[in-house]
Amino acid sequence: MTAAKIARALLRGRKSGAGYIACCPAHEDHNPSLSLKDGEGKLLVCCHAGCSQETVIAKLKEMELWPEHDSSKKSRIVEVYDYTSASGHIRYQVVRTDPKGFYQRKPDATGGWTNRGPTDREKLLYRLPEVIEAPIVFVVEGEKDVETLRAHGFVATTNAGGAKAIWLPQYTEVLKSRECIIIPDNDRPGWRRAASIGRALLGVAERIRVLDLPPETKDISDWFAGGHSDSELIALLEGVHAL
Numbered sequence: 001m002t003a004a005k006i007a008r009a010l011l012r013g014r015k016s017g018a019g020y021i022a023c024c025p026a027h028e029d030h031n032p033s034l035s036l037k038d039g040e041g042k043l044l045v046c047c048h049a050g051c052s053q054e055t056v057i058a059k060l061k062e063m064e065l066w067p068e069h070d071s072s073k074k075s076r077i078v079e080v081y082d083y084t085s086a087s088g089h090i091r092y093q094v095v096r097t098d099p100k101g102f103y104q105r106k107p108d109a110t111g112g113w114t115n116r117g118p119t120d121r122e123k124l125l126y127r128l129p130e131v132i133e134a135p136i137v138f139v140v141e142g143e144k145d146v147e148t149l150r151a152h153g154f155v156a157t158t159n160a161g162g163a164k165a166i167w168l169p170q171y172t173e174v175l176k177s178r179e180c181i182i183i184p185d186n187d188r189p190g191w192r193r194a195a196s197i198g199r200a201l202l203g204v205a206e207r208i209r210v211l212d213l214p215p216e217t218k219d220i221s222d223w224f225a226g227g228h229s230d231s232e233l234i235a236l237l238e239g240v241h242a243l
Contacts, residue, residue, distance in 0.1 A: 001067045003036035003043060009065050009115050010034070019044075026051040026059040028166055043067065063103035064115065075099055081143040083124050083160065086132055092118045094143055094160050104160060117160070125157045125171050135206075136179040139197060140220055141190055145183070148221040152230040163189035172200045179207040181237065185219045186212075198243055208243040211236060 003020050007013030012032050013022030019037030023029040024047045033049040034056065043066075045056050060066040064075060075097035082090050092106045093113075104117035118124075126146055131137050138149050138156035141163055149156035159165055163185065180201055184194035194210055201208050217223045223233075 001043070001065065003038045006043070006060065006065045007036055009063070011117065011119065024049060024051055024056060025063060026055045028164060062097075062101035064097070064101070065103070075101055079144075081126065083118075083126055084128060085124070086128055088129055091122060091124060092160075096144075102162075120166075120168060123159065123168055123170070125159060125174055127155070127157050128174065130155050131157045131174060134178065136181065137175060138220075139175075139180055139182045141185045141193060142219070145220045148224055152224065152233070154230070154233075163187075163193045167193075167197050167200050169200075172204055175201060176204050177206050180205045180209070182208065182210045183213065183220050184210070186215070186217055190219075202243065209237065209240045210243065211240055 004015075007015075007020035007022045010022035010025060011029075013020060014032075016035070019035055021032040022034050022036065023032050024034035026047060027049060029049065033047055035044075035046045035048065037044045045053060045060070047053075047056050057066055077095055078098045079096035081094040081096070083092050083094070084090050090107060092104055095103050095105060097103070103115060105113040105115045106118065108114045125131055126143055127150070130150075134155035136155065138146075138154055140146055140149065140156055140158050142158055143160075146156040146158050159167065159171055182194045182197055184190035198208055198210060213220065213223055217226065
């Protein structure tokens, strides 16, 4: 892996002087703040917006964009989540790996994949065709939680990138005039994300409710894994006031 290859895989990556620049994957970056350079057999990275080198490298490792020197720890794909257009055509995927990590990829012109995520303009809600048809939609943080809710008969969605991913205007537009039930992950980033989404949907969605999970519960998948049922979830929602 070289600085050039990493830059090409990141948003707005390009040559700059003796090295490369790109949007930093460790924070919400719209103007390229990450510099990359090959030097003395090492890859040098620096986020000029303040992310630590350790944080940036950890994120690049999650995206499989950092050299893996220990072959015994080589990651393998364990789950693939398709993000499709309204007509069901795959636009990009979120790939989950073991050891736990995530990266995004898009179809290339040869029938394969390129490890490059979508631009903001290309980003879509997960399970978009189902969301378009549904009057009530759960909004959660990850694709796993979406699939958990679907297994219990609910329509759910999320946006790629986790708690730090920006909630974009096109997501709000899709959820216009729908009842939206936001279930945040039970941590500070999850609560902040839920508040941001709630603000975006105010005056647009037909109804908005935010369901806070019990303190000992990590997310809705964890809640169901604890033995709870879909009827219990419905009962919980009956006590939640709309925003």
